[in-house]
Amino acid sequence: MMEVQVTCSQCGSSIEVVPDVHAHKINCDVCGHVQDIKFTTDHEAGILKECPVCSRMDFYKQKDFNRKIGVILFVVAAILSIWTYGLSLVVLYLFDLFLFRKLSMVAICYKCRTNFRKVMNIADIRDFDHEMNDRIVYSDHDFKGKPLSH
Ligand SMILES: [Zn+2]
Numbered sequence: 001m002m003e004v005q006v007t008c009s010q011c012g013s014s015i016e017v018v019p020d021v022h023a024h025k026i027n028c029d030v031c032g033h034v035q036d037i038k039f040t041t042d043h044e045a046g047i048l049k050e051c052p053v054c055s056r057m058d059f060y061k062q063k064d065f066n067r068k069i070g071v072i073l074f075v076v077a078a079i080l081s082i083w084t085y086g087l088s089l090v091v092l093y094l095f096d097l098f099l100f101r102k103l104s105m106v107a108i109c110y111k112c113r114t115n116f117r118k119v120m121n122i123a124d125i126r127d128f129d130h131e132m133n134d135r136i137v138y139s140d141h142d143f144k145g146k147p148l149s150h
């Protein structure tokens, strides 16, 4: 099931939701703000085409690296490397390479910064584009899911 992390438009807290076509509103646990949300059967199937929050179709993907866990793992590996002659750092590197890079990708809506995890069609979503980001954020341009063309 796709995991959706919405940013509260009122206080900026993150609200975790799973797609449900019958859910039309989400509540912020922190400030109580209620936001509209529009899930489709695509979302329920883990397919991301339209943002359930702002209904835009422009997303980018990036590695979903949990910084906190990364730092802890690195410290543990660095301490262990005293006894393992650096082998634990090699193990950590391989672990990062195979596990984090392959499995954890997150899709993010340019417009409202909603995060989507476990997206089935993640391969269709492009990498972050600075120009697209600037045009969406600052001039409110709508690319409708099309890549930037010159
Ligand atoms: Zn809030």
Ligand SMILES: [Zn+2]
Pocket (backbone or CB within 6 Å): 051, 052, 053, 054, 055, 056, 109, 110, 111, 112, 113, 114
């Ligand atoms: Zn959005």
